[in-house]
Amino acid sequence: MKTTKALRVGTATAAVVAVAAVGVWVSQRPDAAKSTAAKPMPPVPVTVATAQIRDMPRRLEVVGRGEAFETVSLRARVDGQVLAVPFTEGQTVKTGDLLVRLDPADYQARLAQAEAAQARDQAQLAKAEADVERYVALKAKGFVSEEKVAEVRSTAQAMAATVRADRAAAELARLQLAYTEIRAPFGGVVGAKLVFPGAGVKTNDTVLAVVNRVKPLYVSFAVPESQLLRVKDALAHGPLAVDISLPGPNAPHFAGQARFIDNAVDNTTGTVQMKATVSNDESRLMPGQFVNVSLVLGTEKNAVVIPSEAVQQGPNGAYVFVVGPNDTVELRKLAGITTQAGLAVIGQGLQGNETVVTDGQLRLTPGARIQVKPAAKPTNAANGMEAAEAAPVATPAVAGGGAKGEAPAVPATGR
Structure with a gap:
C-alpha cells in the first residue's frame, strides 16, 4: 500500500518538473518576447478642418407657412x-x-315689373303736376278755393314720392339681376x-368658389419670445429682410420683408406671430405651404467658425477633437454653440486657426494618433462656408452665417 502511494507521488512530481522545463524552454525562445509584447495602435484615418475667425450674421431660423395675401369665399x-x-x-x-x-329670368321679370310701375306712376305724376298749374290759374281768377289748390298740390307731391319709390324698386331689381353674375x-x-x-x-x-391672391404672398411664422427684443430692435430700423426657402437640398430662395408682428405672445406656445411679404412673381409659393424662414438680427464680430459635423455631443455636453503636435488629438469641451448652414459658431473652448476633426471621431480617444485622409472633394460644410449668406439653410438653432466676399471656406478633406 505504501509502495503504491509513493509511486503516485513520484509520478506527479515528475509531471510538474516536465511542465516547468517546457515553460523555461518556451520563454527562452527568441521570438517569445515579440509575440507577447503589446502592438502599437495604428493611426486613425480622419478628415480635418481649420477654425476660422470671421464676422457672422446672427440668424433666427424658423419654419413658416404660406398664406394668401387676400382670400374670399364667393357666395350668392x-x-x-x-x-x-x-x-x-x-x-x-x-x-x-x-x-x-x-x-336671371326671374330677376329680369322683376326688373321689367318695377320699370313698368315706375312709368305708370311717372305718368300720373305728370298729370298731377299739370292739375296743380291749372288750379293755380283758376284760383287766380277766383274760380276755385285755396283748399282745392292745396289738395291737388298734395296729390302731386304724393305721386312724386311714389315715383321715387318706384325708381328705388327698379334699381333694386336691377342690382338683383346683376347679382346673378358672380x-x-x-x-x-x-x-x-x-x-x-x-x-x-x-x-x-352656399360657397360657390374660393379665390386666393398669391401675388404677393404672406408667409406667417412664430418667433420665440426669447428673441422678441432682438426682433423689435431690428424692426425699429425699418422692414426686416427675410430669406424664404423650400425644404430640401438645392431648394430655391425668395427674398421678403417682415413688417407685421402680433400684439401679444401666445401663452400656450410662448411665441409671437409674425408675417413677411414675398413678391412671388412666378407663383412658385402657394398658401398653406411649409417654408424655411431666416431673419438676420445682427452680426457677431470675430466669431470662431468650424463645420458643424466637427461638434460631437457627450454626457458632459458638446466637444471637439483638436489636432495637437505629433498628429495626436485632445478632447476639448465647447460652450455657446449656434449652428447654421452646416457651420457652428463657437462661443468658448476653441481658438482661430486650430485644426479639428470633422470625420472619424467614433474611433478616437484623447491622445490617439491620427492620419489625415487625402482630400477627394470639398465637404458640404466647406461649401456651406461659401454660401452661408447667399443661401442659408434653416436649422432649429439661432446662429450666424457667412457673408459674401468674406473669408474663404473652411478647408476640409473629403470623407
Missing part, C-alpha cells in the same frame, strides 16, 4: 339656380372675370368648382 347674394360655371379649376383670374352665372373681386387663383349647373343656391349660404 340672391337665391337662384346655377346656370353656368364658366371658369376652369385652378385658373388665374383678373378682377371682374365671370365665375358663376345664376338663372365675378372675381380681385386678381388671383380660383380653386375647385364647388357648385355645378342645375344646383340651387341660397343667399349667403
Whole structure:
C-alpha cells in the first residue's frame, strides 16, 4: 500500500518538473518576447478642418407657412339656380372675370315689373303736376278755393314720392339681376368648382368658389419670445429682410420683408406671430405651404467658425477633437454653440486657426494618433462656408452665417 502511494507521488512530481522545463524552454525562445509584447495602435484615418475667425450674421431660423395675401369665399347674394360655371379649376383670374352665372329670368321679370310701375306712376305724376298749374290759374281768377289748390298740390307731391319709390324698386331689381353674375373681386387663383349647373343656391349660404391672391404672398411664422427684443430692435430700423426657402437640398430662395408682428405672445406656445411679404412673381409659393424662414438680427464680430459635423455631443455636453503636435488629438469641451448652414459658431473652448476633426471621431480617444485622409472633394460644410449668406439653410438653432466676399471656406478633406 505504501509502495503504491509513493509511486503516485513520484509520478506527479515528475509531471510538474516536465511542465516547468517546457515553460523555461518556451520563454527562452527568441521570438517569445515579440509575440507577447503589446502592438502599437495604428493611426486613425480622419478628415480635418481649420477654425476660422470671421464676422457672422446672427440668424433666427424658423419654419413658416404660406398664406394668401387676400382670400374670399364667393357666395350668392340672391337665391337662384346655377346656370353656368364658366371658369376652369385652378385658373388665374383678373378682377371682374365671370365665375358663376345664376338663372336671371326671374330677376329680369322683376326688373321689367318695377320699370313698368315706375312709368305708370311717372305718368300720373305728370298729370298731377299739370292739375296743380291749372288750379293755380283758376284760383287766380277766383274760380276755385285755396283748399282745392292745396289738395291737388298734395296729390302731386304724393305721386312724386311714389315715383321715387318706384325708381328705388327698379334699381333694386336691377342690382338683383346683376347679382346673378358672380365675378372675381380681385386678381388671383380660383380653386375647385364647388357648385355645378342645375344646383340651387341660397343667399349667403352656399360657397360657390374660393379665390386666393398669391401675388404677393404672406408667409406667417412664430418667433420665440426669447428673441422678441432682438426682433423689435431690428424692426425699429425699418422692414426686416427675410430669406424664404423650400425644404430640401438645392431648394430655391425668395427674398421678403417682415413688417407685421402680433400684439401679444401666445401663452400656450410662448411665441409671437409674425408675417413677411414675398413678391412671388412666378407663383412658385402657394398658401398653406411649409417654408424655411431666416431673419438676420445682427452680426457677431470675430466669431470662431468650424463645420458643424466637427461638434460631437457627450454626457458632459458638446466637444471637439483638436489636432495637437505629433498628429495626436485632445478632447476639448465647447460652450455657446449656434449652428447654421452646416457651420457652428463657437462661443468658448476653441481658438482661430486650430485644426479639428470633422470625420472619424467614433474611433478616437484623447491622445490617439491620427492620419489625415487625402482630400477627394470639398465637404458640404466647406461649401456651406461659401454660401452661408447667399443661401442659408434653416436649422432649429439661432446662429450666424457667412457673408459674401468674406473669408474663404473652411478647408476640409473629403470623407
